[in-house]
Amino acid sequence: MADAFDHASELEMGDRERALNTHLNRIKEAPVDYGYCNDCGANIPAQRLALLPDAVCCVTCQEIRELREVQRGLGSRQR
Ligand SMILES: [Zn+2]
Numbered sequence: 001m002a003d004a005f006d007h008a009s010e011l012e013m014g015d016r017e018r019a020l021n022t023h024l025n026r027i028k029e030a031p032v033d034y035g036y037c038n039d040c041g042a043n044i045p046a047q048r049l050a051l052l053p054d055a056v057c058c059v060t061c062q063e064i065r066e067l068r069e070v071q072r073g074l075g076s077r078q079r
Pocket of ligand 1: 037038039040041042057058059060061062
């Protein structure tokens with residue numbers, strides 16, 4: 001019983017991660033408005049665009065994205 005439940009919640013987690021990854025990848029591949037953050041709409045500084053021409057979000061949102069990545073990494077390591 002307990003094993004079946006664990007397995008089910010694990011599958012659900014995988015689906016959520018996959019959906020989130022797909023969402024992030026789609027945002028990354030298709031900038032809505034060049035020079036503007038896809039996540040919050042803020043103007044991306046020209047200096048940042050010069051360093052990262054394919055940047056689609058501002059520094060703050062990039063940090064949030066990286067924090068999410070770290071949290072996902074820790075989650076899978078605990079398993
Ligand atoms: Zn932003």
